[in-house]
Amino acid sequence: MLKPSIKLLKLSMLAFACSASSGVIAADMQYKDQQNLHDIAASVSAERIGSDIQTLVDFGTRHTLSETKSDTRGIGAARRWIKAEFEKISAQCGGCLEIIEVSDTISGEKRIPDPVEVVNIVAIQRGSTEPNRMVMMSGDIDSRVSDVMDFTSDSPGANDNASGVAGVIEAARVLSKYKFNGSVVYAALSGEEQGLFGGKILTAHAQKNNWQVHGVLNNDMIGNITGINGVTDNTTARIFSEGTRVVETKAQARTRRFTGGEVDSASRNLARYIDTVADRYIPNLDTMLVYRLDRFARGGHHRPFNDAGFAAVRIMETNEHYDRQHQDLRTENGITYGDTIDGVDFDYAAKLTSLNAVTMASMAWAPAPPKDVKITGAVKASTSFSWQKSNDDTIAGYKIYWRYTSEPQWQFSKYVGNVADFTLENVVIDNYYFGISSVSHDGFESPVVFPGDVGSFDHNIK
Template sequence: MARARSTRRTLLTASAAAAIAAPLTGAAAHASGPRRRPPDATLRAILREIDPGRIEATVRRLAAFGTRHTLSSQTDPVRGIGAARDWIHRQLQAYAATSGGRMTVELQSFVQPVSPRVPVPTVITNVVATLRGSVTPERIYVVTGHYDSRATDVLDHTGDAPGADDDASGVAVIMELARVLARREPEATLVFAAVAGEEQGLYGSDHMAQAYRDAGADIQAMFSNDIVGTGDAHDGSRPAPHTVRLFVEGVPTAETAAETGARRSTGGENDGPSRQLGRFAGEVAANPQTGMDLRVVWRRDRYLRGSDHVSFLLRGYPAARFTEPRENFAHEHQDVRVVDGVQYGDLVEFCDFAYIARVARVNAATLWSLAVAPGTPKDVVIDTTRLTNETTLRWTVGTEPDLAGYEVLWRESTAADWTDVVAVGRVGTATVDVSKDNVQFGVRAVDTDGHRSPAAAPRPSA
């Protein structure tokens, strides 16, 4: 919860002071910290359209391919990863047909060389649906689920591996998002990708992330949905049907040596771009309309495990992973069998389709809120050229036509979330009478409808 309004005086530069004369929509000069942001009418309509029945049909259809192992048949029309690939492609093409030309679908294929989990060169194919933004299409937000599956032996490509929870559930999420959002016009570009090769080494997402990096793509957020099938662990433990975990790293995976040195001297372990995504998602996606709470975990992923968001983190992109609150490991990476009366295997019967739909709503609320808000501020620096008890921040002013201005946020260094915010107008610099030595700062953008971007933490100017 946010603490009471700060009584500290705020100084503004001349340009910021002039901008404050026309306050931002829905913003006060001081506010008592971040608040939950209820969805507007458009987002509420989007959330209502997410259909548990369609999600169930998708999970059941994917499980019915028998196995979707990366090394399974790519030509059998009814069994194996090739049949699953072609079915996903057809479905996404059908959704794209409703978009008025805004959504395109591609098969992104490459040959994966031999590796410990790929004994022969193997074609791996991602199925990618791209919904082009209407205002700033160069700004991109990506969401994935992986459509490959596995049994106990990671090289067993012939045995049954239905992969209902891991990860037909995540693919069902991204496909339902594509279906519902294809008919909308986000300001930024949204990408819905069913990636392959995850179980063999994150190969599909690794190829996709590198392709974006090679193209210089401005990916401002990426979310992996991996094992999002149920809030009930089926093991006698307490169920959590209205909670989803979101794993977000603090120190960036791709942090350079210079950035490490700056962080060690000034702090910021809890202010990496991915951690800001976690804060943002908590503000916009945990509400009665999604029916979910977010348990944000300050960790890159679970122990001994990893998902496709890591491929994007390695390229310096902000990324996070959605996953169910308590996994049942008898239902993951297991041959389908019964031992001592215990059913093993990743079967459809263990999925909760209403739960997956709620996870889809969390994704929709987060992605849509990102795509209709201004982009995360760029080039944010905090002036460290002189000793002073005031704090000056600078950033590059965005080009969005509906950009109203910016807000400076701060919190105690021991606080998990922002507690204070001041609107400073459509400017690129602001000075506040709060010591940078005592608190953590951030800057976020606001548009004329009150949509807010994730915050960006500043780096030292010198």
């Protein structure tokens, strides 16, 4: 085993060698693009987010089974207001948003026994060169109290999840001022508390329409900074991501057993990408990569997308307060229960909304992740890669990443130009995990793709 000082020197030398590689993006272009992303982060308004949360709370309840005819109460009024907000935003950008309702009638389920139309409100900002390549931000419209079937009692759902929906609307306001190569999708989903039905419906719609969804950023509770554990913290957030795909075949699992990749699914490398965005562009925010589909034995609306093989993660606060989740409004033994707006920190919700907006902008400006990435190097001194060279003229080239297998984030990288294969000399395949990203002429990068089926961003990989 290397002594710490020797190992540190070895790491430093390797990092220096990587940084000295040819084909570095021009400094002025890199600064310009970084500034665009900083501008997007700074444009998110905590005041507007707070106002939107208040409006959603004022609908009384947004339970999936609640009133749909009233203009002032129930989920019907809430989703019509959300649609109207998207329409206002679209009008200000010259009709840049395609606003659709994606719905289905659900019945015969434990939490939806009688027929109910579950309606998602979705706004699509089409990309100029790859309109079918998409990155999506989602939040949940519906709310609940202690009894999941109680659809008449007041259920403010201020943090869970008016905060997420308000973030989606605000991201649309900010990003609609820009034009992107790929498409950005803003989704307000219904039916989450009754069984993730809105996500299932939108996932089916995406599959039917052959959407190339390269990332779903599900925002579920992004406004609370004081946890049940007594910790108050507005500087951290969690990103939950699954490991291997649930749709993995036996043949793929066998390959993975011998080549690795248990912590390098597309979802997990999407999470690493978001973590990198936080470090570079979101002041005073440290994101925690949680290697789990969701919180222990719990679920969220990214799961239906994961179930279909899409890259999807959950973004949320670090310290939850369970007295403010799924609770009847009441005070018992001096403890106040209920998800009311006084438990939401608008500045924090804005910070996490900025994280989403910058991530989506970066991905939509960047080229698509590389396809058909392959790796070889068994019993050799060097590691070789190949991938499908894209005909996308926005691509300047590709970058190889690698890290020690025990490390959570990519440590080393080498820009290799616009080629379809490359060999890292004297870098032994056994000691590292590797990946490839696409790089645009302006310096935007795609998420890193781990070689083989395990890391592909193509959800249809078989």
